[in-house]
Amino acid sequence: MNPPVATGAPDATDAGPVLSLRDFHPFEAYGARFLYMVPSAGIFRMDDAGGAVLDALAQGPRGLDDLVAELGDRLDVDRLLETIEELTEIRAIGDPGAPRDEAPNDLPPPDFPLNTMVLNVTNKCNLACTYCYEYGDDKIVDTQYGKQPKFMSEETAEESVEFLLRQSGEQPTAHLTFFGGETLLNFPLLQKTVAYANRRAAEEGKRITFSLTTNATLLKPEIIRWLADNDIGVTISIDGPKPVQDGLRVFHNGRGTYDVVLPKIKELLATHRSRPIGARVTLTQKHLDVLDIYRHLTEEVGFFEVGLAPVTTQEHRDYAITPESKSHMLRQFEELAEEWLEHALRDEHHGFTNVTDTIEEIHKGVSKAYGCGAGLGLMGVATDGEVALCHRFAGSPEHTIGSVSEGVDREKQERFLVDHHIAEKTDCHKCWARPICSGGCYHEAHVQYGDSSHANLHYCTWVRSWTHTCLEIYGALAEKNPKFLERFGA
Numbered sequence: 001m002n003p004p005v006a007t008g009a010p011d012a013t014d015a016g017p018v019l020s021l022r023d024f025h026p027f028e029a030y031g032a033r034f035l036y037m038v039p040s041a042g043i044f045r046m047d048d049a050g051g052a053v054l055d056a057l058a059q060g061p062r063g064l065d066d067l068v069a070e071l072g073d074r075l076d077v078d079r080l081l082e083t084i085e086e087l088t089e090i091r092a093i094g095d096p097g098a099p100r101d102e103a104p105n106d107l108p109p110p111d112f113p114l115n116t117m118v119l120n121v122t123n124k125c126n127l128a129c130t131y132c133y134e135y136g137d138d139k140i141v142d143t144q145y146g147k148q149p150k151f152m153s154e155e156t157a158e159e160s161v162e163f164l165l166r167q168s169g170e171q172p173t174a175h176l177t178f179f180g181g182e183t184l185l186n187f188p189l190l191q192k193t194v195a196y197a198n199r200r201a202a203e204e205g206k207r208i209t210f211s212l213t214t215n216a217t218l219l220k221p222e223i224i225r226w227l228a229d230n231d232i233g234v235t236i237s238i239d240g241p242k243p244v245q246d247g248l249r250v251f252h253n254g255r256g257t258y259d260v261v262l263p264k265i266k267e268l269l270a271t272h273r274s275r276p277i278g279a280r281v282t283l284t285q286k287h288l289d290v291l292d293i294y295r296h297l298t299e300e301v302g303f304f305e306v307g308l309a310p311v312t313t314q315e316h317r318d319y320a321i322t323p324e325s326k327s328h329m330l331r332q333f334e335e336l337a338e339e340w341l342e343h344a345l346r347d348e349h350h351g352f353t354n355v356t357d358t359i360e361e362i363h364k365g366v367s368k369a370y371g372c373g374a375g376l377g378l379m380g381v382a383t384d385g386e387v388a389l390c391h392r393f394a395g396s397p398e399h400t401i402g403s404v405s406e407g408v409d410r411e412k413q414e415r416f417l418v419d420h421h422i423a424e425k426t427d428c429h430k431c432w433a434r435p436i437c438s439g440g441c442y443h444e445a446h447v448q449y450g451d452s453s454h455a456n457l458h459y460c461t462w463v464r465s466w467t468h469t470c471l472e473i474y475g476a477l478a479e480k481n482p483k484f485l486e487r488f489g490a
């Protein structure tokens with residue numbers, strides 16, 4: 001649990017300082033009451049006295065003396081005063097006229113290190129998935145007839161590695177992830193780039209780690225061997241059992257991909273044992289049996305972990321998830337989350353990464369000023385070497401912030417950081433989930449509102465429900481198996 005932060009005392013009146021509830025989100029686990037503080041993201045467990053003070057103030061503000069008189073007959077007065085002081089210090093209660101605690105609106109320093117670079121080694125794909133953000137209905141870059149080359153050159157890849165080494169500053173480790181189009185269409189470049197990056201990182205006294213995302217259709221024994229030998233993290237884009245996968249993830253001639261990818265994935269899972277292989281599922285209105293998809297991918301195919309995300313698309317598309325279906329989807333997420341907790345209470349792994357990722361953020365006390373690290377600690381590189389906010393914007397002139405040869409255009413980056421800061425998202429200022437969400441994905445916002453700086457207000461109910469569920473899981477672990485939380489670091 002995070003320690004309390006000292007703050008000033010409330011203003012005095014005739015009945016003592018007036019106190020009211022401030023900005024927090026309450027949740028419970030095994031009968032214990034917790035507060036999730038906004039915007040600090042600290043979590044505090046309430047004892048009986050704390051609960052009584054909060055319950056009393058939930059009826060409305062009152063002076064300190066009145067509050068003590070009201071509760072003093074059932075609680076020790078010294079303990080009560082101590083509790084009021086503690087709750088004031090953590091800003092759970094305070095002066096009703098005091099301004100809300102806003103997230104600080106200062107910008108990150110200009111030399112903020114680049115941690116992850118996503119290299120779009122090709123914008124060509126051998127599949128024609130209906131919902132694809134790159135080729136489908138909602139594309140923002142013309143990857144088919146646009147100005148970018150279909151494949152990244154060796155020279156651009158090497159310049160990209162130099163860019164990553166430079167921009168990662170004093171950090172001893174940086175991460176390079178390969179992306180597409182279909183990444184493995186440019187396999188020769190992957191081999192050369194990993195060899196080059198390893199050599200150059202060693203010369204600079206650094207380390208670069210690698211990963212890639214692939215649709216698995218082009219996996220073959222020598223590629224799998226190379227992935228294993230080079231310790232490359234692999235994420236497979238796959239949507240589930242055969243009818244689901246073949247519904248939308250198809251070759252250009254319309255043929256489904258399930259029968260092609262299944263044996264290749266099984267071979268990959270059997271051979272590449274040094275790093276957990278994950279599946280990344282796109283959920284659409286067409287197939288929303290989340291439990292069936294999860295079980296198929298973990299129990300029948302053998303994935304170690306599975307992350308599921310609703311498709312990014314405009315609401316009128318026939319595969320866009322309707323509001324009613326979002327509730328159905330959430331209930332299934334909650335069922336899997338419950339299962340995740342049962343495993344965690346027994347110190348066992350459960351592969352539903354949507355919970356793992358959120359619990360990690362909660363545990364680390366993450367309070368975001370930005371929806372994600374795009375344009376700051378994470379950048380995407382298009383096939384021609386232009387640097388964009390992230391891989392999904394690679395090639396979009398509007399979202400380009402430099403190039404690997406000439407570096408980051410600090411003016412453009414600063415404009416982006418100002419425009420996308422939580423301080424600008426006034427709709428989010430009263431939301432308790434903002435430390436975790438901070439307005440959400442810029443690409444989703446661009447598709448929904450035509451503006452990457454817009455808050456993703458169409459997802460608020462979902463985000464708040466999901467964050468609440470994960471807070472309850474966090475509380476349950478804090479109560480019954482706090483040691484499990486240590487694996488999420490400081």
Ligand code: SF4
Pocket residue numbers: 427428429431432433434437438439440455456457459460461463464
């Ligand atoms: S987008 Fe919605 S859920 Fe997210 S911080 Fe803003 S108001 Fe809250």
Ligand code: SF4
Pocket residue numbers: 371372373374378389390391392440441442443444
């Ligand atoms: S903008 Fe969206 S897609 Fe891009 S890195 Fe952020 S969360 Fe991911």
